[in-house]
Each structure stands twice: as structure tokens, then as C-alpha cells.
Amino acid sequence: MQTIQTINELKQIIELNKDKTIGFVPTMGYLHEGHLALLTKARIDNDIVVASIFVNPAQFGPNEDLDRYPRDIESDTQLATDAGVDVLFVPSAKEMYPFESGISIGVGNLSTKLCGESRPGHFDGVLKVITKLFNLVQPTKAYFGQKDAQQLAIIETFVNAYNFPVEIVRVQTVRELDGLAKSSRNVFLSEQERLEAVHLYKALQLATETWEKTNDLPAAIAKGKEHIESNTSGKIDYLEALSYPTLQSVTDDTKEVLFATAVFFEKARLIDNILKEKKDV
Amino acid sequence: MQTIQTINELKQIIELNKDKTIGFVPTMGYLHEGHLALLTKARIDNDIVVASIFVNPAQFGPNEDLDRYPRDIESDTQLATDAGVDVLFVPSAKEMYPFESGISIGVGNLSTKLCGESRPGHFDGVLKVITKLFNLVQPTKAYFGQKDAQQLAIIETFVNAYNFPVEIVRVQTVRELDGLAKSSRNVFLSEQERLEAVHLYKALQLATETWEKTNDLPAAIAKGKEHIESNTSGKIDYLEALSYPTLQSVTDDTKEVLFATAVFFEKARLIDNILKEKKDV
Numbered sequence: 096m097q098t099i100q101t102i103n104e105l106k107q108i109i110e111l112n113k114d115k116t117i118g119f120v121p122t123m124g125y126l127h128e129g130h131l132a133l134l135t136k137a138r139i140d141n142d143i144v145v146a147s148i149f150v151n152p153a154q155f156g157p158n159e160d161l162d163r164y165p166r167d168i169e170s171d172t173q174l175a176t177d178a179g180v181d182v183l184f185v186p187s188a189k190e191m192y193p194f195e196s197g198i199s200i201g202v203g204n205l206s207t208k209l210c211g212e213s214r215p216g217h218f219d220g221v222l223k224v225i226t227k228l229f230n231l232v233q234p235t236k237a238y239f240g241q242k243d244a245q246q247l248a249i250i251e252t253f254v255n256a257y258n259f260p261v262e263i264v265r266v267q268t269v270r271e272l273d274g275l276a277k278s279s280r281n282v283f284l285s286e287q288e289r290l291e292a293v294h295l296y297k298a299l300q301l302a303t304e305t306w307e308k309t310n311d312l313p314a315a316i317a318k319g320k321e322h323i324e325s326n327t328s329g330k331i332d333y334l335e336a337l338s339y340p341t342l343q344s345v346t347d348d349t350k351e352v353l354f355a356t357a358v359f360f361e362k363a364r365l366i367d368n369i370l371k372e373k374k375d376v
Numbered sequence: 377m378q379t380i381q382t383i384n385e386l387k388q389i390i391e392l393n394k395d396k397t398i399g400f401v402p403t404m405g406y407l408h409e410g411h412l413a414l415l416t417k418a419r420i421d422n423d424i425v426v427a428s429i430f431v432n433p434a435q436f437g438p439n440e441d442l443d444r445y446p447r448d449i450e451s452d453t454q455l456a457t458d459a460g461v462d463v464l465f466v467p468s469a470k471e472m473y474p475f476e477s478g479i480s481i482g483v484g485n486l487s488t489k490l491c492g493e494s495r496p497g498h499f500d501g502v503l504k505v506i507t508k509l510f511n512l513v514q515p516t517k518a519y520f521g522q523k524d525a526q527q528l529a530i531i532e533t534f535v536n537a538y539n540f541p542v543e544i545v546r547v548q549t550v551r552e553l554d555g556l557a558k559s560s561r562n563v564f565l566s567e568q569e570r571l572e573a574v575h576l577y578k579a580l581q582l583a584t585e586t587w588e589k590t591n592d593l594p595a596a597i598a599k600g601k602e603h604i605e606s607n608t609s610g611k612i613d614y615l616e617a618l619s620y621p622t623l624q625s626v627t628d629d630t631k632e633v634l635f636a637t638a639v640f641f642e643k644a645r646l647i648d649n650i651l652k653e654k655k656d657v
Contacts, residue, residue, distance in 0.1 A: 102539070113394075196537035197484030198503070198530075204478035222479070223538075230539040249479075256477035257504075258383070258511040 096176045098183045102191075105184050105231055115142035119234030119261075121225065124148035124185075125165040125279035126174045129269040133238040134178035136266055145232050146175055147184040149191060154220030165279050184232075191227060200226065202249055208342050209245045209355055210366065213332050218249050225250060229259055237261050242268040242276050244353055244368040248340035268367070270296070276367045283363035291327035292360070295367040298322040298334065299354050303369050306352075312336050312345060315354075323358060332357035332364065339370055349373050377457045379464045383472075386465050386512055396423035400515030400542075402506065405429035405466075406446040406560040407455045410550040414519040415459035417547055426513050427456055428465040430472060435501030446560050465513075472508065481507065483530055489623050490526045490636055491647065494613050499530050506531060515542050523549040523557050525634055525649040529621035549648070551577070557648045564644035572608035573641070576648040579603040579615065580635050584650050587633075593617050593626060596635075604639060613638035613645065620651055630654050 099105055109117070118137030122130050137144045148171055155161035168185065175183050202211070202218040211218055229237065239247050251263050269277045274296040275289075284292055302319030306312055319334045334356040338349040345352055355368035380386055390398070399418030403411050418425045429452055436442035449466065456464050480500060483492070487499040510518065520528050532544050550558045555577040556570075565573055583600030587593055600615045615637040619630040626633055636649035 194537070196533050197486055198534050198537055199482045199484060201480045201482055202478070203480060227539045230541055233541060252477050253479050256475070256479055258508045260511055260514060 096172075096180050096183055098172060098185060100185055100187065100190065102186065102231060105182070108182055109231070109233055112143050116235040117141055117232060118144045119228070119232045119237045120144070120146040120180075121228050121237070122146060122148055123150045123164065123279065124171050125167055125282075126171045127269075127277045127279060129240050129242060129277040131174065131178055132269050133240060133266050134175065134180060136264065137236070137238050138179040140236055140264070143182070144178075144180045145182045145184060145234065146180045147186075147228055147232075149184075149186055149224065149228075151191075151220060151224040152188050153192070153223045154217050156214055156216060159214070160280075165282055191224065199223065205245075205249050205252060205342050208337060209333060209335060210357060211245065213357070218246065221246055222249065222253055225253070229261055234261050236264050238264045238266055240266050240268060241370065242278070242367065244339070244355055244370065245342065248342055248353075251340055276365075278365060280363040280365060284360055284365075285362075288328065288360045288363075291329065292358075292365060294323055294326040295356055295358055295365060296369075297326070299356060299367060299369045302334070302336070302354050303371050306336070306354075307371070307374075319354070319356065323356070327358065327360075329358035329360045329365075332359055345373070377453075377461050377464055379453060379466060381466055381468065381471065383467065383512060386463070389463055390512070390514055393424050397516040398422060398424045398426055398513060400509070400513045400518040401425070401427040401461075402509050402518070403427060403429055404431045404445065404560065405452050406448055406563075407452045408550075408558045408560060410521050410523060410558040412455065412459055413550050414521060414547050415456065415461060417545065418517070418519050419460040421517055421545070424463070425459075425461045426463045426465060426515065427461045428467075428509055428513075430465075430467055430505065430509075432472075432501060432505040433469050434473070434504045435498050437495055437497060440495070441561075446563055472505065480504065486526075486530050486533060486623050489618060490614060490616060491638060492526065494638070499527065502527055503530065503534055506534070510540055510542055517543045517545050519545045519547055521547050521549060522651065523559070523648065525620070525636055525651065526623065529623055529634075532621055557646075559646060561644040561646060565641055565646075566643075569609065569641045569644075572610065573639075573646060575604055575607040576637055576639055576646060577650075578607070580637060580648060580650045583615070583617070583635050584652050587617070587635075588652070588655075600635070600637065604637070608639065608641075610639035610641045610646075613640055626654070 118141030120133045120137050150164050200222040206218040273293045275293045298319040301322050302315040305318045306315035336354050339351040339353040352371050352373050357366045399422030401414045431445050481503040483499040554574045556574045579600040582603050583596040586599045587596035617635050620632040620634040633652050633654050638647045
């Protein structure tokens, strides 16, 4: 595996591999089994696998955890090597953003719900770096986890609306044995919070089951929220059910329903979701 | 030459020509010698030449001339064929914008001066369609006229900041024998206005000469404006001198100075510019 820091090196490698299929896995590092699932899928599907590690300042708000976002480049390098990555791109912020152009991408409606509401500008920053990375890597396929469902919906919509020549591949959320979704931010949980954190997923399961049984969405949401409140010390940011991928209220036309939640713990805000097909009543 | 209307056809052709260099000339049609200069350059530089004709609704304001923008697809087809274009892409608005994603590109600072001031949203719409076209055509090089200097500055900055894998080639403004810059909108001029219109270029020449002689920018601008007011029935939108390509006020650090003007005539708003190196004093 080649680890590179500069855009020029990356461009040279991409130019040399023009005829090959390129699988791309963009990450913020601190790799866990969730990332490895993306890398494994990319390895199976493509001639070349490029992964990036970049804790993108543009997607962090002024009061968010940019500075203390967990980093471990040694472990990441080992894990990426073992997963069969060919090129690991680890640019600095200055390499990625050498000057301020003033030109921005605005996500609009898709960012008014869920995480977008409490993280203004977050998804704008995600599309900024994704545009740059897609243009640099020119991947055949790019791999994203279902765990960041809103991010996935926004990237799928963006690629579709702006005709980026890449196929977006969704990969299922990888979970701990007790059901907690794998996340780099889980390390910030206290021992007690770690035990409680499993109830995000349990609450979502309870909500989807209630909905499937009763078709009563408000009741299902209420049940889920109540479960988190009764079983954790966390503060609910949201627990909602929205149409996927439009992220609007569920209507008769909705085909897939996203049940998603975000909960603030002392030092970590965790998210999780379940995507369900809507059955005709 | 193949003329195609759909994105699917375009994608197939691009896929088949992956190994070739592709020169791309995006236009709004009603081709004149200015466009032909772009096509000729593209023809010399590349294996394949793709041109597009699309009067992009996203870059027209509600009170602008979208509906009456001149069109002549028969003449354009002939001219493009003669210029050696391989693929002419002529999509409908519905083909380009099948749904509203809500995701937008905001140009920011670069659009607050010159044409951006009187055409709010115009350059956002330009970057929207350019992003789509670049992603679809995946050109090696794309050709733009120096006549639309602000557009060129914005596209160069955008490509640079967002790492689009394309080289932007600037092509000099083509002029009528008397000096008027070629433009599709010239057909809207009355006979009298056509005679007057040459004074846009003359005013810019006068301004740059004055500046080069006196180094007095405000005096140079005043002289240019006065020339247009004395010699045309048009209403000046702006006549300004700005740093290029940042489009900010000229400072000691400025390397190139853009003298640009826009003038409203009865049924046409014309633009022109001269780009000058700034000599150290």
C-alpha cells in the first residue's frame, strides 16, 4: 500500500490507472469494522482501492469536536493495508483547502431535517470535500455506510442531480454484538453510557415494530423516544421517521421510511437508523 | 457529426472514447465566429470535439431574455459540422433538470461585482450547468471565451478550488471589423445602436490607454464612461477595473487588471472587456 499526502501524487497515480476500475472509500480515519466493511466491498468490486483519511474541517461547526475527533494513523495504516487498500490518501487541511474561493455548495431542503437541523452547514461541508475527492480520485464506485443515512441520501441525490460519473454503493451498518452501531465516536462514551448506548438501536427497533403493527407513526415515534428516555442518561436530539431519500414527511407515495435518531451523551453525539419498506395498507 | 439529445446517448459515447482526449465547448447556440474560434482550437488540440447547445434556464433571471434568446439549430448544426465537431449535445431543459434536488452552488464574492451585481444568481446557474456538463462529458480540455471574463474567472477558480479534472483554455475575443465583440445578442441591436456599439470597445481602449499613461485608475474609468455616454444611446450598467481573476479592487499585489463594461441598449445588454498586465510603477 502507498500512503500519500499530496494531490499531485494522487493525480499521478489516478492518471496511471485510467484503464482500471477504482473503488473509493472516503473516511475521517480511526477506522473500525464499519469502515472495513466498506473497504472489503471495494476490494471485491474493483481493480484498485483508494481510501482517504481526512478529518474535514468544512463539515464541523465552530462548537463541534473537530479538534478532539479521534485519530490513529498507525492503526489506520495497518488496518487499511490488511484490508487490501492500494492507495491511502492522507492530505492536510492546507493541501485540501489552499485558498478560500468563496464558492460553496448548499444542500438546501435535504439538510433541514435530522442531523442537518442541529449541525448547520455540516452537509454543505460534506459535499464540498466529496466533490473535491470525487474529482481527484475519479472513482468507478464509491462506498458509504447506511449508518450515516442522511449523508447517504444527500450524496446519492447530489450525484444524481449533478451527474457525477460514479456509482454510489450503500453498505449496511456494522454493529457491536449487543447491537450498538460501530462509530469512531463510541470511544468517547463512559462505561455506563456504553451500556446505555445500545438502546438507540433498541428504540428504533421498537418504533419500527410498533409502526408495522399499528401503522401509527406518531405512536411509534413516541414509543421509541420513551424507550431512550427511560433507558439512557442521554438527551434526544431527534427521533424521527421520514421518507427516504427525500427526507420529507411520510406520505402515501413514500416507498422507504427512514427511522433515525441522534442522542447526546456527555462527550459524544451518537446516531443510528433503520430503513424500512413501506407496505401498502 | 452526431447530434444527440439525451444524457444516455452522451454517456455511451463518452464511455466508448475513454482513451481519447476530449475537447469540450459548451455554448447556448446561435453560433458566431466567437464560438467558431473555440471549436477550431478544440479541434486542433483533441482527438474528439464535443460541443453542447443548451440555453440554460438556471442562469437567466425572471426578467431576463430566456424566452427570446436567439436560436437557430439548423445554422448551428451546419457551422458545428463545418468546424469539425464530432458530437453535438442538444438536451432539453427537462433532460438536464429532471427534478429539483434543492442542492445549489453559490458563487459568493466572485459574483458581487460586474455582471453579478445586475444578474443575481446568474453565475450560480452557470456553475450548476457547467458542473453537470463537465461530469457528463469528462473533457480533457474545455474552451471559454475571454469575452465573458467574469464567467471565465469564476470557472477557472471553481475548477481550481474543486479539483475538476479538466484544463480550462482561454480563447481571445473575436471582433467585428470595427471592433465590436461578436455576440449572439448583437442581432437585437437597431441599425443605429449597431453603429454606436463599437464605442464599448473604444471606451475600454481609451480607459486602458489613460491608465497606462497616467496610472490614475479613477480618471481612466471616468474617461471610459464619458466616452460611452457621449457616443451611444445606451445606459451604462458598469465600467470598472478590477484585479483578475479575484475580481476585487486593484491593489499593489494585482498582476492583471480587467477593464470591463456592460451597457444596456433598447433590446440588448452588451458586455466587453480588456485584460491588461499591471506594470510595476
